[in-house]
Amino acid sequence: MKLIKDKVAKLSFVALLATVSAAMLYTPTASAHGEKSQAAFMRMRTIHWFDLNWSKEEVAVNDTMTISGKFFVFSGWPETVDKPEISFLNIGIPGPVFIRAGSWIGGQLVPRSVSLELGETYDFKVLLKARRPGDWHVHTMLNVKGGGPIIGPGKWVTITGSMGDFVNNITTLTGETINLETYNLENIYFWHAFWYALGLAWLFYWVRKPMFIPRSIAVEAGKADSLITATDKKVAMGFAAGTIAIVAISMGNTNEQFPVTTPLQAGLLRGIKSIEMPATSVNVKVEDATYRVPGRAMQMTLTITNNGDSAVRLGEFNTAGVRFLDSSVAQDETGYPDDLLAEEGLTVSDNSPLAPGQSRTVQVTASDAAWEVYRLADLIYDPDSRFAGLLFFYDEAGNRQLITIDAPLIPTFI
Amino acid sequence: MSASQSAVRSRAEAVKVSRTFDWLILFTLFFVVLGGYHIHYMLTGGDWDFWTDWKDRRLWVTVAPIVSITFPAAVQACLWWRYRLPFGAVVCVLGLLLGEWINRYLNFWGWTYFPVNFCFPSNLMPGAIVLDVVLMMTGSMTATAVIGGMAWGLLFYPGNWPIIAPLHVPVEYNGMMMTLADLQGYHYVRTGTPEYIRMVEKGTLRTFGKDVAPVSAFFSAFVSILIYFLWHFFGQWFAKTDFVKAA
Structure with a gap:
C-alpha cells in the first residue's frame, strides 16, 4: 500500500512539475482579437x-x-x-x-x-x-x-x-525635440525613488524599535502615552515640515522649468464629412433569405430592377467583412485577406447583364467555409434573426454601384 | 514542557521572539495590504492611475485621493489604537506603490510594451507621511480626518506635478494641439480603451477659468475627510479582538 502511495505521490509531483513547466515555457502570443466571437x-x-x-x-x-x-x-x-x-x-x-x-x-x-x-x-x-x-x-x-x-x-x-x-x-x-518612447523617464524614476525612500525612512524610524507585542502590552496596561517620546514628535514634525517644503519647492521649480503647459485635450469631434456616394440606379428587393446550416450557404431570392441606362451584373456580396465574389464579374486585386475572400463564393441563378428598364428575380447563393470559420452562422442564435450586407453591381463600363440589403433570415437545418 | 510553562527561558529569548514576531507581522501586513489595497485602488482608481492621458486637473485630482485614503485610514486605526504605531498610511502606500510598480513594469511594459513613461503610478507618499504625522501628533481620529484628510487631498496634485508636468507640454500634431500625454494615449494603441472612455476635463467648473486644479483638490480633500472617518471605523472594527477573548 505504501509503495502505491509513494508512486502516486511521485507521479503527482512529476505531473505538477510538467504542468508548471508547460505553463511557463509555452506562452504563445495572443494574436487575434476575438473578432470571431463577436455576435x-x-x-x-x-x-x-x-x-x-x-x-x-x-x-x-x-x-x-x-x-x-x-x-x-x-x-x-x-x-x-x-x-x-x-x-x-x-x-x-x-x-x-x-x-x-x-x-x-x-x-x-x-x-x-x-x-x-x-x-x-x-x-x-x-x-x-x-x-x-x-x-x-x-x-x-x-x-x-x-x-x-x-x-x-x-x-x-x-x-x-x-x-x-x-x-x-x-x-x-x-521647440524641444524629444523621443516620446523614453521622454521624462529619469524624472519619473527619480521622484518615485525619492518619495519611496522618504516613506521607507519613516517606516524604518519606527520598526527599529520593538513593535507589536511590547507596545500592545503597554497600550493594554494604560501606558500608551509613554510610547511616543519627545524625540519621536520632533522627528515627526521634521518629516511633515520637510514633506510640505519639498512638495512646495519642487512644484515651484517645475513651474519655472516648464512655464508652458496645457490641460489634456478632450471633446467630441462633430461635423465629420461623409462621402457623396453616386446615386444608385439599381433597386433590389429581398423576397426571402435562408441560411442552410449543413451547407454553410446563404440563399437569397432577390428581385433586381435596373433603372439606369447601362446593363448591370451582380459582382459581390459583402457582409461582416467577408467578400463573396462572382469571379466572372469581379475579382479582387487589392490583396484582401484570403480567409475573408470567397473568390468564387457567389452564385447567381441568372447573372447575365440586366438591361436598362428590366427587372429579374434571381436566386443568389453566398457559400463559403467563412460562414462557419467566422461564426457568422451563429446569426441564427441572435436576438433578431436578420442579416444585412452590401451588394456591388457593375455596369458595362465597369462602374460600380453599392446597394445595401437588410432582411429577415430563416435557417434551414435539413 | 507543560502548557503552563513559558516557551522562552530568559529575557533575551523573549526579546528575540518578540522581534521575530514583529518582522513576521510586518512582513505579512505589508503584503496583505499590498494585495488588498492594490486591488481596491485598481478597481476604483483604475485608468486614472494607469495612464498619463487620464491624469487631468479635474477628475484625477478628485477621484484618486478619495479612493486611496481608504486603506491608510483603516490600517492607521488598527496600528495606532492597538500599538501606538504611526506608520499605517505610509506602510499602505509603500505596499501599494511596490505592487503598482511591479505591475506596471512587468505587465504593462514587460508583457504589453506600453512605455513606462505612459503608465507609471501616481505618487501618494507626501499625503501619507503627513497623515501619519497628524495622527501621531494629535492622537485624535477627528483631527486626523480633518487635518490629515485635507492634507491628503491637497498634497496630491502638487506632489505629482513635478512628475507629470513635462508631459503637459503642448505639441502641434497634424494641425491639432495636444499635450504630450494626449499624444502618448493616441500613439500607444489601447484596443480596449477607446478615447471616449477617458473621463477627463469633464464638469462645470468653468467659472474658475484655468485654475480648476485647486478647486478640484479642495473638493477631493473634503470628501477625503468623510471617507477617512468611514474607513477608520472599518479599521477599528476589523481590529477588534473579541473573538480572541472568547477563546
Whole structure:
C-alpha cells in the first residue's frame, strides 16, 4: 500500500512539475482579437468596411504603413446597440506593436471621438509606424460608446527589425525635440525613488524599535502615552515640515522649468464629412433569405430592377467583412485577406447583364467555409434573426454601384 | 514542557521572539495590504492611475485621493489604537506603490510594451507621511480626518506635478494641439480603451477659468475627510479582538 502511495505521490509531483513547466515555457502570443466571437449581427448590421487596403504586408521597425478604405454606417443599425453618436476610429492590434501615427476620417485627423451618422459612408485612413517585431493581425476597428468595439477585417502584417531601434521623435510647441518612447523617464524614476525612500525612512524610524507585542502590552496596561517620546514628535514634525517644503519647492521649480503647459485635450469631434456616394440606379428587393446550416450557404431570392441606362451584373456580396465574389464579374486585386475572400463564393441563378428598364428575380447563393470559420452562422442564435450586407453591381463600363440589403433570415437545418 | 510553562527561558529569548514576531507581522501586513489595497485602488482608481492621458486637473485630482485614503485610514486605526504605531498610511502606500510598480513594469511594459513613461503610478507618499504625522501628533481620529484628510487631498496634485508636468507640454500634431500625454494615449494603441472612455476635463467648473486644479483638490480633500472617518471605523472594527477573548 505504501509503495502505491509513494508512486502516486511521485507521479503527482512529476505531473505538477510538467504542468508548471508547460505553463511557463509555452506562452504563445495572443494574436487575434476575438473578432470571431463577436455576435454575428454586430458585424453584419453596424459598420460595413469595404475597399480596404493594407499598404504593406511586411514593414521594418520605424517604417510606416497605412490602412485605408471606406466604411458604411448601416441604416438598419440594430436597436440593441447604441448608435454611433460617440465613436472612436481605433485599430485592432495586440497592444502597441505599431504606434498610431495618424488617423483620419473624411480627411480630418481624429485623435478623439467622433459623431457619425447612420446611412452615411466615410473614407478613412490610419497611419501606423512599426514598433515591435513579429507577425501581427492588424484589424480595422470602430469603438462605439454603448455598443463596444466593432472589429473589422484583419490582415497579417510582419514587422522586422529590433524594437530597441524604435524612436518616436516629437517636436513640442516650445521647440524641444524629444523621443516620446523614453521622454521624462529619469524624472519619473527619480521622484518615485525619492518619495519611496522618504516613506521607507519613516517606516524604518519606527520598526527599529520593538513593535507589536511590547507596545500592545503597554497600550493594554494604560501606558500608551509613554510610547511616543519627545524625540519621536520632533522627528515627526521634521518629516511633515520637510514633506510640505519639498512638495512646495519642487512644484515651484517645475513651474519655472516648464512655464508652458496645457490641460489634456478632450471633446467630441462633430461635423465629420461623409462621402457623396453616386446615386444608385439599381433597386433590389429581398423576397426571402435562408441560411442552410449543413451547407454553410446563404440563399437569397432577390428581385433586381435596373433603372439606369447601362446593363448591370451582380459582382459581390459583402457582409461582416467577408467578400463573396462572382469571379466572372469581379475579382479582387487589392490583396484582401484570403480567409475573408470567397473568390468564387457567389452564385447567381441568372447573372447575365440586366438591361436598362428590366427587372429579374434571381436566386443568389453566398457559400463559403467563412460562414462557419467566422461564426457568422451563429446569426441564427441572435436576438433578431436578420442579416444585412452590401451588394456591388457593375455596369458595362465597369462602374460600380453599392446597394445595401437588410432582411429577415430563416435557417434551414435539413 | 507543560502548557503552563513559558516557551522562552530568559529575557533575551523573549526579546528575540518578540522581534521575530514583529518582522513576521510586518512582513505579512505589508503584503496583505499590498494585495488588498492594490486591488481596491485598481478597481476604483483604475485608468486614472494607469495612464498619463487620464491624469487631468479635474477628475484625477478628485477621484484618486478619495479612493486611496481608504486603506491608510483603516490600517492607521488598527496600528495606532492597538500599538501606538504611526506608520499605517505610509506602510499602505509603500505596499501599494511596490505592487503598482511591479505591475506596471512587468505587465504593462514587460508583457504589453506600453512605455513606462505612459503608465507609471501616481505618487501618494507626501499625503501619507503627513497623515501619519497628524495622527501621531494629535492622537485624535477627528483631527486626523480633518487635518490629515485635507492634507491628503491637497498634497496630491502638487506632489505629482513635478512628475507629470513635462508631459503637459503642448505639441502641434497634424494641425491639432495636444499635450504630450494626449499624444502618448493616441500613439500607444489601447484596443480596449477607446478615447471616449477617458473621463477627463469633464464638469462645470468653468467659472474658475484655468485654475480648476485647486478647486478640484479642495473638493477631493473634503470628501477625503468623510471617507477617512468611514474607513477608520472599518479599521477599528476589523481590529477588534473579541473573538480572541472568547477563546
